Amino acid sequence: MKLIKKILRTIKSDRLLLAGCIGICILLFIVVAAPLITEYDAKLFGPDALVAPGDPAHPLGTNHLGQDIWSMLIYGTRTSLMVAVVASFISALLGIIIGGIAGFFGGWADRIISELINVFLMIPTLFLVLLIVAMFGSSILNIMIVIGLTSWPSNAKLMRAQALSLRERTFVKSAQAMGENRRQILMKYIIPNGVFPVVANTTVGMANAILLEASLSFLGLGDPTVISWGQMVYDGKQYLTSAWWIAAFGGVAICLTLLIFYMTGDGLNHVLNPKHGKAGE
């Protein structure tokens, strides 16, 4: 109870974080209640193709196959959030493990891992993802796994830096002097105190995953069996002059979702930054 109150108070203390959290709640609601919000199945090829927005039956219009745009947006949320959660979970897990090991144990392992992290941060992820998805097929599962496997370096870099500085902190030395063993130090002191920046970064990672999936779809490498915002923009490209709404609304949805994740991430970073902890000084 006390913890929940504390979390709520923290969220309320930062405007960006508050807005982001409300946004995430709305997104989650849309995911759960999609059939309640929409009249049509997004995959249904209706009789009316290329209906312009403002139509009483289709407030945001329909596409060239007669699919209702509004329904597609709503069901697309499911795809985007799934990609975001699965990909960023894989990436956070890999990042925490790899970065934690490098930073805490140091030495040669650290030198090799950190060089690898830097190289991976440098080389363009989009091309690698493109190549892999083109080779191994563009099912949504593949896409999520590939995005997760290629986006761990930024998390690893953060976690490594955290472990590296925490290792030198007095309370870690003090725990050691009290007789804690290495495993306990890693689990009880390093990870709990170092994981928060990674969590904050993960929200940005979610946004990037959504963007990457959309980019793949836009290049024609999306999963054709799911409804996805990127796919909508891709479809709309051909009808840009005659039916602008097909491409436009998918992009708006991406933009809003990304804003929500960025706000949450910035808010979290702001709250977690020790400099902002004490306002009285």
Next chain:
Amino acid sequence: MTKYVIKRLFSGLITIFLVFVINFILIHIAPGDPVSVMMGKDNNDPELRAALMAKYGLDQPLYVQFYRQLTTTIRGDLGDSYIYSRPVVDMIAEKIGPTLLLVFPSALIALIIGAAMGILSARHEGSVIDVIFSGLTYILNAMPSFWLGLMLIILFATRLNLLPSSGMIDVRAGYTGFRYILDVLRHLALPLGTLVLINIPYYYRIAKSSVLQVTNEEFITTFRATGMSERKIFNKYVFKNAILPVVTVFGITMAFLISGVTLIETVFAWPGTGRLTLTAINQRDYTVLMGMYLVVSVMVALTMIVVDIVYALLDPRIRY
């Protein structure tokens, strides 16, 4: 300094080598055998198969294959495209010009505009300008580049009919000389503008936060205490200290830009490497894709090296 440059070159080489290794691994773990990966999905020409087997030693042990492929790559041979039956290197070389025409100018313009906006915001923190700039860059940051490109087409090409929406030149007009350049510039406007808009937020953010940080440094207080004018303090001392992080971000942003430009080229049908990539994707022409991946990585590594050297020249603390 030489040692620093050597160190940077070395990590650039590691990067390129790693990309090569990734390519090599992908060929071998991809569905189907390496030869069919290189030949394309529906190609069954036994002669070509034999030639490829011989060239890369695909019947030899793995380390021989690795060595063969490495040496051919170092010689600048990235294999042939199966659709066009042409060396990938030549195809990329042909298309890289227009891509670079998009990438470097847009990075520089975004750097200048973004940094200027960031500096302005930082100097008037909390003012109307700051709030507007912050909000604007925040939203820009959340926009998918390809979508923004399409929206700009709708606005400037379809609705206002001001600018051409695709291509690099007006083929029918057949301009020459100055009018040719003007025509290219007109075609450049939208794709370049999109890239600039997409990249502004990075520079804005870093410029604003580093100016704010430097302004709070103690040495700025010292200069104030000497009676030095705020203008001089800013122009000389805040600026040089705050520009360093911006330079670093320039390198990182370039990496994103060089790969992200593919999307923009697709949107505007720009005749650069992005188009090449797109056709390769559609035809599953893996040799081209892998060649592109390698070339893009070389470009990123080179940019990083240049950026690091520039940084070292600006920051006296780096002198290994």
Next chain:
Amino acid sequence: MSEQKKKAYIDIQDVSVFYPVKGGKLFAQGEKPIVKAVNGISLQMEKGEVLGLIGESGCGKSTLGRILVRLEEPTRGDVLIDGVSTHELIRKDPKKFRRMVQIVFQNPFDTFTPRDTIEKIMMRPLKIHNIGKDDQERHKMCVESLEAGGLRPAEDILRRYPHELSGGQLQRISILRSMLLNPTFIIADEPVSMLDVSVRADIINMLLELSREKNASVVFISHDIALTRYISDRIAVMYLGRIVEYGTADQVVKNPQHPYTQALISNCASIDPDEESAAIDIQGEPPTPINPGPGCFFAERCPHATQECLKKYPEYRDLGDGHIAACMHIGK
């Protein structure tokens, strides 16, 4: 070093720690640059004795402290406690070693993990070392300890998080927590330098009282010479990883013999405005201990240095009553 044959309680034997220099030249010729942070320290301490360790930053005093509690491994040498090698002990029974040797850190604001309450923080060592039969008893021990240490109401303190307490309170908790393990050897590494002057005395007095109660030996590391003299029975002065002078607190502070100690103490401001002393001017600042020697490490800054000083590191000279110094010009 000691004239008595009786074995000392703490026997520090030739402890050294060397590091290779990072970022050195790739293909350097000749001798590899090595930082000799602690360079052959030997000291004996009796049970209940307080030894002050003074010197400027970078002299190796804190590194020595960390070696004594085995937060760092010495490159060479060993420390015997009551005749038992700690080198052996930490391998065979690390928990026993941790109970025997405890440390008080400089920064009380960072000594405890920020995410736990004081109760959790204080109970942790008791649990690790199986002290007390259940949590209830352990809780009682914590309460008693806090109240004895003047932290009242103890129950209230236990519920708090570290950032809700002042530096003085935190440092007291740090000392009390160490004392729960009944250590016989305590290292205090600048325990009050980050605290306000007016609360320092309480911390110092508490540390002294508790260690006296347990008859524990204390190494007090500090750059504050006046305070060290106040606390310590004996003082060792370190310079570039070596002890240059050792003796009772008054011998070292009032009658320093080594030129470095003389310079150090003459430059030390006193709060007594009448205590005018001519500061001895020594040149430069302490160099880093990279490949020092072969002569006296202080020779290049020493006002009395001669050719002889540059040849060989001077032997310790006994000045009577256990007062020793490593300078070849003493007693001539």
Next chain:
Amino acid sequence: MSETVLSIDNLCVTYKNRQKKVYAVKNASFSIEKGDAVGIVGESGSGKSTLAMALLRLLPARTAEVTGKADFLGRDLLTVDDKALADLRWKELSVVFQKAMSSFSPVHRIGEQIEDIYRVHTPNAQKGEAKERAVELLKLVNLGDRVWRLYPHELSGGMLQRVAIAMSLLFNPRLLIMDEATTALDVVTQGQLLNEIKHMEETLDMTRIMITHDMSVVAASCNKVVVMYAGDIVEVGPVKKVLKTPAHPYTQGLLGSFPSLKGETHALRAIPGSIPDLSQQYNECIFAPRCPHATEACRKARPEPVQVGEGWSSRCVLCGGGKA
């Protein structure tokens, strides 16, 4: 009678933000004569650095409210316009901060920075003039002209602090404020610097304020002391007298917390309790809750400074007895 360089009258600094106000300095009054070396001592939160920053007009106007008067050579430092202030700065009033490492721009050469500062007040200076002056000053703090070409990171903390001191003397200012300028240094370096400063004062005509938490620095280098506690100036007087027979109970407590270097060792006594919350205004002696001698009278009203001796006053009811 000597000339008064700085006369502070009823100076108050209040920090304010949306939630609360913090009364950092309250009714500070004292004066500094030509040639004085004044030590302002206090623990963290005493307001000593805030006082200095207020005098230098370096507090952010948005969050700090400064009232009162600070008469410096006939002008009020707190109200002079920006142009007059810019003229006073460094020429008449200069400062050395605690962290020498962060007192210089890390990406500019030391010489360039000194030259720029020199040109602030002598825009038409000949080339080499600044360097000539600086080298002369660097010699005073035992540094060679080699320093001119170096970057800050190439010097040690002690050397940089020396450069900062030399730089503060570029225009022979009438008043030099040293804000914890020797605190971060090692014993020997601090001792050497204090000696160099004293030596310099014999050659240059200098008045100095030393802000420090270390009584021994005051004892070693000042002739007058101002003791601050929780925003109040509790005692002002000549160093020799105050340190030997402190009048205010806080000064007594503070001195009791310092052991003597070579003299008799007495038992160290801490001051019980902790610093009060400065976001409150108190209508009593601010030290009363921690004072061993506090009486009813102390809790009734905030005491005014009481004359104890010549140039010596203490903000304590008990000091004056009936004399005041």
